[in-house]
Amino acid sequence: MQRKQASCFLTFLVAIPLATGKMVNLTAVAERYIRELNATRQNITSWGLSLDYFYMAKNHSGAGHPITATVQNVTCLEEMKNYLGSDVIMIGSYLKLTDGMYCPFNISANITLPLHKGSRFEMANVTLSLHNRTGRLIRSPNQAPPTGKHVKKIKERCILSMTVVFNGTFAYETKSDGGNETQYIFEDVGNLNNTSQGLNRSGRNLIYVMHGNITRITYLKKSTFKHILL
Numbered sequence: 001m002q003r004k005q006a007s008c009f010l011t012f013l014v015a016i017p018l019a020t021g022k023m024v025n026l027t028a029v030a031e032r033y034i035r036e037l038n039a040t041r042q043n044i045t046s047w048g049l050s051l052d053y054f055y056m057a058k059n060h061s062g063a064g065h066p067i068t069a070t071v072q073n074v075t076c077l078e079e080m081k082n083y084l085g086s087d088v089i090m091i092g093s094y095l096k097l098t099d100g101m102y103c104p105f106n107i108s109a110n111i112t113l114p115l116h117k118g119s120r121f122e123m124a125n126v127t128l129s130l131h132n133r134t135g136r137l138i139r140s141p142n143q144a145p146p147t148g149k150h151v152k153k154i155k156e157r158c159i160l161s162m163t164v165v166f167n168g169t170f171a172y173e174t175k176s177d178g179g180n181e182t183q184y185i186f187e188d189v190g191n192l193n194n195t196s197q198g199l200n201r202s203g204r205n206l207i208y209v210m211h212g213n214i215t216r217i218t219y220l221k222k223s224t225f226k227h228i229l230l
Contacts, residue, residue, distance in 0.1 A: 023134065024197045024208065026103040033192055034172060045182065047172035050104040057171035057184040064186035067168035069131075071109040076158035080216055082114060083154065084121040089146050089219045091121065095128065095160065096135045097212040099198065107131040109162055111214075116140040130210065145219060152222040157215045166206040 030049050038044040048054065054066045083091075091114045101107065110125045117124070121140070128136050139145070169186040176182070193201035200207045 022098050023100045023102055024199065026101060026192070026199075029192055029194050029197055029199060030170060032194075037172075041174065043174045043176070045173050045175050047170070049170050054169075054171060057173070057186070061171075061184045061186070063184070064169035064171060067105055067166055067170060067189050069103075069105060069107045070165045070167070071107065071130075072163045072165060074109055074111065074160075074162040076160050076214055078158045080156040080158050080214075081154075082123060083218045083220065084114060084123070085220075086120070087221045088121050089151065089221060090143065091116070091140050091219070092145060092217045093138045093140075094135060094215045094217075095130075095138075095212060096215070097130065097133070097210060099209065099211040100130065100134055101164070101208060101210070102132050105131070107164055113138055114140065114216075114218075135212075145217070150222050152220045154218045154220065155215065156218075157213055160210075160212045160214050162210050164208045164210060165202070166208070167204070 027049055030047070034044060034047045046053075048057075049067065051066055054064070058064060093113045095111065107130050108127050109130055110127055112123055113126050114121050115124045115126070126138065128138075130136070166189045168189050170189060170192075171184050171186050173182055173184050188204040189206045190201040190204045192206055193199050198208055
C-alpha cells in the first residue's frame, strides 16, 4: 500500500445492490469494502474503480497501476458437432451467462464459433466483451433466421466456464485530521475478495469464475441434408 499527497476530490458513496440474480456487481463489492474501512478511519472522502478515477489519483500520487482483467481456461463441456457443409444456411450462437459481472473495465474472451466467410463456414476465434451483460447473440451471416419447410434446424448446447483474473490497484482519497491535507491510497484488487460473491484472492490478484452456456442453432437446407463434421 502506498500513500502520497493529493488535492481533495469529493464524491458521494451511493448504495448499489451487490448482485442482480447471479451477476456480481464489483463496484458494489468495492463500495461495501470502503464503507467498512471508513467505519474505522472516518476520513475517506472519495474512491473509485474506474480508469478515469485511477488516472486522476495517479496524477496526484504517481503510484499504483490500473485494474485489468484477463480471461483464462475457457472451456465448453459436452462438445458440439460442427456442421460446416454447403447445405448450411446460417448458424446462430447464443452465449448466456448465469454467473457474470458488472464492472467498469473490459472483460474480453476469445470464443471459437462457426462463422460464414466468403462462400463457406469455418471455425474461428471471436473476441467477445462479456462485462455488464448476461448474454451475446452471434448470427452468421448476420440476418434473420431462415424459415420454411425446406429448412432443418439442429439445436445443441454446451456448458461454458472461464476464469477471470483481475490484476492492479484501486484508489481512495483520505483527509487529514485537520482537514487541510489529502492523500490517495492505493490497494491491490485482491483486497476485494468476497467469497459469498465468488470473488477469491490469489496473491495480489482477484479471481472470479464465469459460468453459462452456449446454445447453437444450425439452419440447413432440408432437401440436401448431407453435413460435414469437423
